[in-house]
Amino acid sequence: MRRLLKKLGFGYLKQIFKIFKNYLDYRKEYKIFKATNGQRFLVEDKDKYPLLNDKSKTTGFDKxxxxxxxxxxxxxxxxxxxxxxxxxxxxxxxxxxxxxxxxxxxxxxxxxxxxxxxxxxxxxxxxxxxxxxxxxxxxxxxxxxxxxxxxxxxxxxxxxxxxxxxxxxxxxxxxxxxxxxxxxxxxxxxxxxxxxxxxxxxxxxxxxxxxxxxxxxxxxxxxxxxxxxxxxxxxxxxxxxxxxxxxxx
The missing domain is CATH 3.40.50.150 (Vaccinia Virus protein VP39)
Structure with a gap:
């Protein structure tokens, strides 16, 4: 495992940590949203669709x-x-x-x-x-x-x-x-x-x-x-x- 982590590098570990943090934020925001949702839309756990990498200061794109x-x-x-x-x-x-x-x-x-x-x-x-x-x-x-x-x-x-x-x-x-x-x-x-x-x-x-x-x-x-x-x-x-x-x- 140590050799694998060394090969993947710090950047890879940083990306994993970012995804994990974003997931925790997602769970928190989902609970808030579900608790405050009105009657216009149905919000159910089975319909969750987490997208965890879109919070950025600028819009990313493939140059x-x-x-x-x-x-x-x-x-x-x-x-x-x-x-x-x-x-x-x-x-x-x-x-x-x-x-x-x-x-x-x-x-x-x-x-x-x-x-x-x-x-x-x-x-x-x-x-x-x-x-x-x-x-x-x-x-x-x-x-x-x-x-x-x-x-x-x-x-x-x-x-x-x-x-x-x-x-x-x-x-x-x-x-x-x-x-x-x-x-x-x-x-x-x-x-x-x-x-x-x-x-x-x-x-x-x-x-x-x-x-x-x-x-x-x-x-x-x-x-x-x-x-x-x-x-x-x-x-x-x-x-x-x-x-x-x-x-x-």
Whole structure:
């Protein structure tokens, strides 16, 4: 047990203590609420639903997913396509942007969503069902780093990410825009969660494309989205988020 606690660290013990304290507060507040509740709602012990981690001074959020989707939405406003194709990015992005731009969403695990301006289908990013040079506006964000690691039921393939990148490049039309997002930092694989890429790696994979904009969501500071970030800033990251807007020449 001592070895386990040492491995988990002080932060883990602190989190356990916080949850326990919050639970004691919850029990106290429940008794007060139940005793003072009027007749508008039924309050019974069997319906208790404790949520113990939401008391914070500020609203917490995942920097990667809040900022990269905000960045991409702003780029689409600038690009202003008649239609946009998204490959497996966060569903919130497609469902919200489809209020303004028709979206076709494709995923290895298709989403059963019914909204006007949004069409969802199955697709394998390593073998996309599109003709060469056929898509003018395309995004694939926080996706490629997972391909080939088996996490989402896809087959193990050490070069799955490169195959996916090759397909994105193939289907994008000339002068078309690709919004591409991956973790940035020291290159490594965190199996089976994701890969982390360096800035130079991504630029080399798209060397025949024009980089229109690069934005960084840093993990090594409290900064938000850094527009026109440098390679040096990227190299300082452990698990940053790189947002690339590429155009096919």
């Amino acid at each position: 990667h997913y809040v900022y990269h989707t905000a960045w991409a939405a702003r780029k689409l406003q600038e690009i202003s396509p008649k239609e946009h194709i998204d490959i497996s990015s966060l569903l919130y992005f497609s469902t919200i942007v489809s209020a303004f731009i028709p979206i076709r969403f494709y995923d290895f695990r298709p989403a059963h969503i019914e909204l006007d301006n949004l069409h969802c289908e199955h697709a394998d990013v390593t073998a996309l069902p599109f003709e060469d040079n056929s898509i003018n506006s395309l995004s694939c964000m926080h996706v490629v780093e997972h391909i080939g690691l088996g996490r989402y039921g896809d087959p193990i393939d050490i070069n799955g990410d490169l195959k996916a990148i090759s397909e994105l490049k193939r289907v994008l039309s000339r002068k078309g825009s690709l919004l591409f997002v991956v973790p940035i930092g020291l290159p490594k694989i965190m199996f089976n969660a994701h890969r982390i890429y360096s800035y130079d790696q991504i630029c080399s994979y798209f060397e025949e494309f024009e980089l229109m904009e690069y934005a960084l969501i840093p993990d090594m500071s409290n900064e938000g989205l850094i527009i026109n970030a440098t390679k040096e800033q990227s190299n300082l990251q452990h698990y940053g988020c790189g947002c690339f807007w590429f155009k096919k020449k």
